[in-house]
Amino acid sequence: MAEITLExxxxxxxxxxxxxxIDLSIAHQEFVVLVGPSGCGKSTTxxxxxxxxxxxxxxxKIGGQVVNDLPPRKRNISMVFQNYALxxxxxxxxxxxxxxxxxxxxxxEIAKRVAEAADILGLAPLLDRTPAELSGGQRQRVAMxxxxxxxxxxxxxxxxxxxxxxxxxxxxxxEIKKLHQKVKTTVVYVTHDQVEAMTLxxxxxxxxxxxxxxxxxxxxxxxxxxxxxVATFIGSPPMNLLPGLIEGSTVRLAxxxxxxxxxxxxxxxxxxxxxxxxxxxxxxxxVGHGLSQDGPGAEVALTVDLAEPLGxxxxxxxxxxxxxxxxxxxxxxxxxxxxxxxxxxxxxxAHLFDAATGKSVRAQ
Amino acid sequence: xIRALTTRRTEMAPFLLLLPAIATMLFVVALxxxxxxxxxxxxxxxxxxxxxxxFIWFRNYIRIFADWDFWEAFLRTIAFxxxxxxxxFALGLGIALLINKITWGQRGLRTIMMFPMMFSxxxxxxxxxxxxxxxxxxxxxxxxxxxxxxxxxxxxxDANLAMFSITLAEVWMSTSVFAILLLAxxxxxxxxxxxxxxxxxxxxxxVFRHITLPFLMPFAYIAMAIRSLDVARAYDLVAVMTxxxxxxxxxxxxxxxxxxxxxxxxxxxxxxxxxISTILSVLFTWHFYRKLVAARRYMGGAE
Ligand SMILES: Nc1ncnc2c1ncn2[C@@H]1O[C@H](COP(=O)(O)OP(=O)(O)OP(=O)(O)O)[C@@H](O)[C@H]1O
Ligand SMILES: [Mg+2]
Numbered sequence: 001m002a003e004i005t006l007e008x009x010x011x012x013x014x015x016x017x018x019x020x021x022i023d024l025s026i027a028h029q030e031f032v033v034l035v036g037p038s039g040c041g042k043s044t045t046x047x048x049x050x051x052x053x054x055x056x057x058x059x060x061k062i063g064g065q066v067v068n069d070l071p072p073r074k075r076n077i078s079m080v081f082q083n084y085a086l087x088x089x090x091x092x093x094x095x096x097x098x099x100x101x102x103x104x105x106x107x108x109e110i111a112k113r114v115a116e117a118a119d120i121l122g123l124a125p126l127l128d129r130t131p132a133e134l135s136g137g138q139r140q141r142v143a144m145x146x147x148x149x150x151x152x153x154x155x156x157x158x159x160x161x162x163x164x165x166x167x168x169x170x171x172x173x174x175e176i177k178k179l180h181q182k183v184k185t186t187v188v189y190v191t192h193d194q195v196e197a198m199t200l201x202x203x204x205x206x207x208x209x210x211x212x213x214x215x216x217x218x219x220x221x222x223x224x225x226x227x228x229x230v231a232t233f234i235g236s237p238p239m240n241l242l243p244g245l246i247e248g249s250t251v252r253l254a255x256x257x258x259x260x261x262x263x264x265x266x267x268x269x270x271x272x273x274x275x276x277x278x279x280x281x282x283x284x285x286x287v288g289h290g291l292s293q294d295g296p297g298a299e300v301a302l303t304v305d306l307a308e309p310l311g312x313x314x315x316x317x318x319x320x321x322x323x324x325x326x327x328x329x330x331x332x333x334x335x336x337x338x339x340x341x342x343x344x345x346x347x348x349x350a351h352l353f354d355a356a357t358g359k360s361v362r363a364q
Numbered sequence: 365x366i367r368a369l370t371t372r373r374t375e376m377a378p379f380l381l382l383l384p385a386i387a388t389m390l391f392v393v394a395l396x397x398x399x400x401x402x403x404x405x406x407x408x409x410x411x412x413x414x415x416x417x418x419f420i421w422f423r424n425y426i427r428i429f430a431d432w433d434f435w436e437a438f439l440r441t442i443a444f445x446x447x448x449x450x451x452x453f454a455l456g457l458g459i460a461l462l463i464n465k466i467t468w469g470q471r472g473l474r475t476i477m478m479f480p481m482m483f484s485x486x487x488x489x490x491x492x493x494x495x496x497x498x499x500x501x502x503x504x505x506x507x508x509x510x511x512x513x514x515x516x517x518x519x520x521x522d523a524n525l526a527m528f529s530i531t532l533a534e535v536w537m538s539t540s541v542f543a544i545l546l547l548a549x550x551x552x553x554x555x556x557x558x559x560x561x562x563x564x565x566x567x568x569x570x571v572f573r574h575i576t577l578p579f580l581m582p583f584a585y586i587a588m589a590i591r592s593l594d595v596a597r598a599y600d601l602v603a604v605m606t607x608x609x610x611x612x613x614x615x616x617x618x619x620x621x622x623x624x625x626x627x628x629x630x631x632x633x634x635x636x637x638x639x640i641s642t643i644l645s646v647l648f649t650w651h652f653y654r655k656l657v658a659a660r661r662y663m664g665g666a667e
Contacts, residue, residue: 052559073565085556089578089659098574099564146564 002063002076002153002186003028004049010057011044011210018044020210021058026203031180031187035197035233036207042190045207046156049188050079063153078147079156083163084139086131092118092142093127099150117145120179137168148179154186161196173199194234198222206230223349228358231278231351237315239278240325243355246273251352253277253321259298262347268361269352275361278351281315284327286341295348302327302343307335318343400635408632410625415632424636433612434637437620441641444531444616445595445648449588451535456542456587457580463543464550478544480537489604492533496520496605523613526606530614533601538594542587549583550576578659585656592648596641617641 004026011019019041026032034042047053049060051072059066067075078099086095094101096117097110105113118124121141131139140160147155160176161169177200180187191197197204198218206213206221206229214226225231225239232238244251246269250258259277261269269275287299305324306317314329327343329335352361404424407415428434463473480488495502496519507513519529553576561575599618602608608615608623621641625634 050563052562071567072559072562073567077563079560079563081556081560083556085554085560087557087561087575098561102565102570102574146560150564 003030003061004154004186004188005061005064006045006049006058007061008058009045009048009055009060011041011048011053012056018210019048022207022210022212024205024212024215026186026188029184029186031189031200031202032205033189033191033197033201033203034205034207035191035194036213037233038192040207041210042192042207043158046079046158046188046190049154050077050156051075052079076150076153077156078150078152078154080143080147080158080160082159084131084143086139086142086146088131091128091130092123092134095131095142096123096127096145096149099146103150113149114145117149120148120182121145121175136164137172140164140172144176144179148183152185154188157187157189157191159191160189162191162193169193169196176200194236198234204234206233224360224362225278225351226360226363228276228278228353231353235280237281237326239280239351240284240320240323241353242277242279242321242323242325244275244277244321246271246275251275251277254323255321257300257321259345259350260296260347261352262296262350264348265352265361273361274355276353276355276358278353279325279345279347280349281326281328283346283349284320284325284343285346286316286327286329286335287344288342289329289331289333295346297347298345299342300345301340304335304337304339304341306337309334400638403632404635404639406632407630408635410629410631420632424633425640428633428637428640433615434620436612437615437617438640438644440527440615441596441598441617441644444527444534444598445592448531448534448538448595449591451531452539452542452591453584453588455535455539456544457546457584459539459543460546460550463547474544474547477540479540481540483537485537485600486604488533488537489601492529492536492601493520493605496529520606521610523610526610526614530602530605533605534595534598537601538591541591542584545583545587546580549580553579582656582659585652585659589649589652589656592652593645596645596648617644 004024006022006024008021008023009019010017010021022045024032034045036042044053048055049062051067051070051074055068060068062075062077087098090098093114096114100110100113114127115124118127121144123138123141123145126134126138126142131142134142140163143160157176161172164172173196176189180200189196189200201218203215204218204221205215208229214221214230216224221230221234225234228241232241242253244253244259246252246261247258248271249261249266251261252258300320302318302320304316304318307329308315308317312330312332314331314333314335316327316329316335318325318327335341353359354361403416405421406418407420407424409415459477463470463477466473483491494500496504498504498516498518498521501519503519504513504516507517518525520526557575557579558571561571566574597618598616599622602614602616602619603622606614608619617637618641621634621637624637625631
């Protein structure tokens with residue numbers, strides 16, 4: 001059993017705080033992804049769990065045991081580093097078996113487990129090469145193999161795919177997912193790629209400036225972002241945010257356009273409240289082209305500024321209430337700049353954020 | 365025709381341009397080499413120039429192979445080399461690891477560490493000769509004042525102690541070669557594999573043994589290759605401190621060669637010894653170079 005618990009964990013370098021007291025509990029066998037922009041403290045948090053970084057304050061527990069003062073070797077965790085950190089002077093076989101050798105396993109046992117791991121990851125033909133003789137993707141697999149041979153209580157990944165090209169990244173992402181289904185273990189995975197976060201995670205932890213912004217399943221985080229930060233960070237292209245004022249049951253946008261307040265949010269808003277209306281590009285689409293959507297909505301006529309055809313769909317840049325917004329056209333139709341189309345805003349999926357705090361009105 | 369001539373000329377151009385260098389090389393390196401090889405095949409005596417033309421085949425070599433004094437100096441040189449290089453490696457490694465750890469005053473220490481290399485070996489020899497002098501030497505004085513011994517220890521007179529003292533001076537003078545190269549290695553060392561090893565279950569000693577040390581070995585082999593040349597031609601320190609004495613017990617190859625060539629004027633025989641000694645140096649260097657190449661193989665290309 002290896003649940004990982006962080007309680008008010010703080011990290012400071014000298015006087016500079018980097019992680020400001022985060023609380024997080026990760027269940028046994030759960031796949032948790034830490035996402036956030038560069039410099040928000042993801043790696044630092046992960047390294048504190050690994051024991052590679054001192055913990056300034058708070059508690060880190062693995063399997064119920066406080067590990068604050070345990071060196072990495074006593075925590076029974078494996079880590080995959082961003083640039084793989086293979087041992088350059090050992091061949092693949094020795095790289096994979098090194099941890100077992102240090103743990104004092106017998107040679108036949110090491111050989112057996114290395115062969116198993118090599119099999120899972122397709123490394124069998126490469127066992128006698130040194131890291132210098134491998135491609136980036138192969139090195140990445142060796143790094144993963146080195147992590148799994150030891151049967152650790154938890155895997156820690158620090159942006160393991162960021163050095164790979166897009167295609168390989170997609171492949172390895174799928175392999176990691178399969179691997180986790182096969183080798184059920186607690187995983188903490190750091191990335192700033194929100195696609196990785198959405199596809200891999202049981203739960204996503206969105207971090208910003210050393211704080212946790214939101215924790216939830218990928219769908220919770222996507223459908224119910226608790227702040228404008230999460231709303232724009234998760235989802236691509238990012239959610240459109242339009243400033244406005246609440247007038248009764250209408251959101252009055254900057255140019256006077258009125259949009260009805262979605263029913264499910266009515267109870268959370270006050271008259272005169274300054275808000276930001278959040279609506280994803282996927283929820284603004286031209287009427288009569290491609291998918292038709294039902295449910296409550298508002299229709300507006302907008303001029304196309306620019307269209308980016310992506311094959312089966314196009315990304316449309318237009319202006320709404322004096323502000324650039326992105327919209328999606330589902331269908332192979334080519335749209336020309338200057339065209340005026342009627343767009344429908346799917347308001348049942350729109351969000352309202354308090355303009356003063358940036359928090360979702362539902363969170364107040 | 366003219367065209368053929370000009371292409372000929374442009375083909376020749378590199379050689380023409382290199383000619384001065386080639387000539388200098390021939391004159392400075394090849395000529396003396398051939399000359400000394402020739403003399404080693406003659407009974408050449410500095411006092412009798414005519415002996416230079418008296419070709420005696422390998423009689424010089426046969427004579428020194430049968431000479432126990434030569435073999436003693438030969439083996440002593442190898443032992444001296446082995447002991448000095450290993451001690452310097454161990455000490456240099458220790459110093460490099462310590463200096464790598466400290467963050468404050470590192471630059472200053474790095475400079476101080478190089479001081480011994482700034483002195484001429486002759487001066488180092490004189491200094492150690494003074495330190496180890498049985499009557500007025502600082503070492504004996506200190507030992508006596510501390511009450512560790514009440515008699516004068518004959519550092520440079522006792523056969524075994526003399527060799528020890530010379531080794532000590534040599535190690536003092538040159539440990540920094542290892543320290544500097546190994547420190548450079550430590551600076552170049554990637555941090556990730558060290559952390560990976562810690563996560564993989566290594567304690568600090570195992571990290572050092574399995575990750576740091578293998579990474580540093582190419583640097584150590586470079587230092588060893590350099591030092592094996594240095595030590596194999598060790599002359600000045602020994603000449604100044606003991607001059608091969610007492611009773612030839614600190615005689616190394618080059619002191620023996622100098623004595624044979626200059627004092628006894630048997631230049632032919634001295635050159636024969638010098639040839640063997642040179643081959644010995646080359647063998648040592650070649651050995652370390654091979655190890656270096658083997659150790660570097662995995663470092664090539666990536667990382
Ligand atoms: N040794 C250090 N001394 C001082 N500050 C540091 C040190 N290491 C990291 N930091 C700071 O801590 C903050 C968090 O760093 P961290 O590496 O955790 O970011 P990250 O979220 O992993 O970012 P990235 O996505 O770029 O890897 C950064 O602002 C960084 O500048
Ligand atoms: Mg990072």
